[in-house]
Amino acid sequence: MKKNVLVAIATTLVLAACACDHPMHAQKMGSPAIDPETPGVFVLDDKIIVVNQEPIFFAKGKQNVRITWYLPADSKYRFPKDGIVIKDPGDQIIDCHQEQNGLRFSCLNKHSQPGKYKYTIKVEGSPPVTPSDPIILND
Numbered sequence: 001m002k003k004n005v006l007v008a009i010a011t012t013l014v015l016a017a018c019a020c021d022h023p024m025h026a027q028k029m030g031s032p033a034i035d036p037e038t039p040g041v042f043v044l045d046d047k048i049i050v051v052n053q054e055p056i057f058f059a060k061g062k063q064n065v066r067i068t069w070y071l072p073a074d075s076k077y078r079f080p081k082d083g084i085v086i087k088d089p090g091d092q093i094i095d096c097h098q099e100q101n102g103l104r105f106s107c108l109n110k111h112s113q114p115g116k117y118k119y120t121i122k123v124e125g126s127p128p129v130t131p132s133d134p135i136i137l138n139d
Contacts, residue, residue: 036058046127051069051134055116056136060139063112064110066109070104071103071123076126079104080102081098083102084107088117093109093110094107095107119135
């Protein structure tokens, strides 16, 4: 029960943060667009890392896209040099690196074939936060 309440609160906070804080979201009829190329990353209650889309999904035909994860500009957390590590990326997800003093992290998704890619996302700051393991899904 306690876990369900935490998940509900986390989801509400992330959705509220997405509506206000994402500099790249287009507005359409008052609601934010979800863009797999710019997923937002939030640290809730200094305990849990949440990505505003899970999985990050790319439809067929969407190739050579740069995924740029971002933390809010006022975040006390930063991505380290290994902030996003793709498990078994093959030649599909490459060129991963931190940007903007650790507020952003990007990778090139070639998406020349379908696949499911688990990744680990880490942030540095105080207090320390446990890494998260979301998914990139290429259709």
